[in-house]
Amino acid sequence: MMPVKFGIGMLGYGFMGKAHTNAFKKIPYIFYPFPVEPELVAICGRDKANVRETAARYRYQKWTTDWREMIADDRIQIFDNTGSNDIHCEPCIAALKAGKHVIVEKPMALNLAEAWRMYRAAREAEEKGTKHLVAFNYRFVPALRLARRIIAEGCLGRIYHFRSAYLLDRLSDPTAPFFWRLNKERAGSGVLGDLNSHAIDILRFLLQTEINAVMAWNHTFISQRPGPNGDNCPVDVEDASMLWLKLTNGAMATLEASKVATGYKTVWRIEIHGSEGGLAFELSRGNELQFYTKSDPLHLQGMRTIHVTEPEAHDYARYWWPRGHGLGWEHYHIHMLEHFLRCIATGADVAPWGATFADGFRCQEVIEAALVSGEKGGWVDINHTQLE
Structure with missing residues (x-):
């Protein structure tokens, strides 16, 4: 056809x-x-x-x-x-x-x-x-798809910790020029919305739980940037953000984001620890997933590296290259839009693999609470607005 x-x-x-x-x-x-x-x-x-x-x-x-x-x-x-x-x-x-x-x-x-x-x-x-x-x-990274499967199968047991650090240095230079993401009127927030939004969504995606409360520290280290006309423009959004989260499943989470992390071009590390095992993922090594399980004999216990390129085992690997040949950042967008187009063609649901506007709203609830907490201090509860 x-x-x-x-x-x-x-x-x-x-x-x-x-x-x-x-x-x-x-x-x-x-x-x-x-x-x-x-x-x-x-x-x-x-x-x-x-x-x-x-x-x-x-x-x-x-x-x-x-x-x-x-x-x-x-x-x-x-x-x-x-x-x-x-x-x-x-x-x-x-x-x-x-x-x-x-x-x-x-x-x-x-x-x-x-x-x-x-x-x-x-x-x-x-x-x-x-x-x-x-x-x-990032919902369409094969290694993170594998992480979701491992968690859903109960291999980590009861989840204790979710930890994310999304660190860049592109704004560590005070002479880096002003652009729209540094303006609250156009961006709404800084690294909180730009980087930590990814962490909020991937937490919900991997753990299949919600966020009940947030406490935030948002900070701007460099408050002015060179404008297009040679003048200095005020920066009114954060270039670093720390979130502490209480999760519905009883776990605790920390989400750190920064664009002034000198020496890091783009580093995103995710760690998840449970009663029976742990996981770690780093974006710069996107074809790998670190996995630990207590079920291994004691003398063999330790983080193992899974190379997520086996066509028979891992989502999307079969469409690309022979086993052992890795994918890169562009492929996650390709996978995401392939999924969306296929859902349009077949009538299938975009969720749970793709993020819908309901997921976007849930993420925005956390961002909004984090902005309030950062301004006023203390814990801010998430309302969990009823979505029909």
């Missing part, structure tokens, strides 16, 4: 616009035969010259500086929002109301009120068969 064409409208042409476009191009031949053929119809951005150049480079059929044109275009069935956080809410809601399937980058919204509006629009659209996805791509 010939694949069905789905037109793509992409809002944003930067880092994530490139990653998502790359994924759409590769999906049909990597997952061949695939029921969907993504068609790059339109790309949108603020800067006319840049978006025009990007459209030509990525081979989109047209470009625009007004996202409303893409909502009105009947050739577009999928609206992919990779823009800054301040333009997540209105375009996504408009696209959902127009019957378009929607992908939105994380964090889902600028604040919790926007996230609630987006979730409600998604629920109404879902009743008509419209799909929605928040781009938490």
Whole structure:
């Protein structure tokens, strides 16, 4: 059967616009035969010259500086929002109301009120068969899929600890230029929403539990950055964040995020400890999972390294290269968008493997509570708003 064409409208042409476009191009031949053929119809951005150049480079059929044109275009069935956080809410809601399937980058919204509006629009659209996805791509790392399986099978026993450290140094230089993620009006928060949102989501995904309360320390070490006109721009979001969490399953969690961790380009380490074993994952060694179990004889006990590339054993490995050949960062976006396209084609649920707008809202609840805690101090309970 010939694949069905789905037109793509992409809002944003930067880092994530490139990653998502790359994924759409590769999906049909990597997952061949695939029921969907993504068609790059339109790309949108603020800067006319840049978006025009990007459209030509990525081979989109047209470009625009007004996202409303893409909502009105009947050739577009999928609206992919990779823009800054301040333009997540209105375009996504408009696209959902127009019957378009929607992908939105994380964090889902600028604040919790926007996230609630987006979730409600998604629920109404879902009743008509419209799909929605928040781009938490790390749910599609084969090693983390294996971690979820190990935990679900009870190999770690009762979970005691979840520990995450997401550390970068790209802002450790005081002369690093000001950009939108350093502005609260456009970003909502700093590393809390940019990096720790990933940790919040992957905690919920791996442990299949919720977060009951949070205590946070958010801090800005460098309060001014060079602006585009040679002036200094004030930084009003955090460049480092520490969260302490109480989980529904009784475990305790710590989530650290920083963009001033001098010497680290991108390090994300996750550790999980339970009564019967432990796990550790590091993004820079993304094809490996560390696993310990008490069931080993005492003289053999210790963290073992599982190379997660066996096609018969690990999610997505069979689509790529022979055993022992690793995958990289781009592949997690490819897997995520393949899953979303396949769900559209087959009518399957995006959850639990993909993050829906419900997951995005749950993440935003924690971010909002962490901002309150960081400002006022102390523990802040998570309300767990009833989601229909």
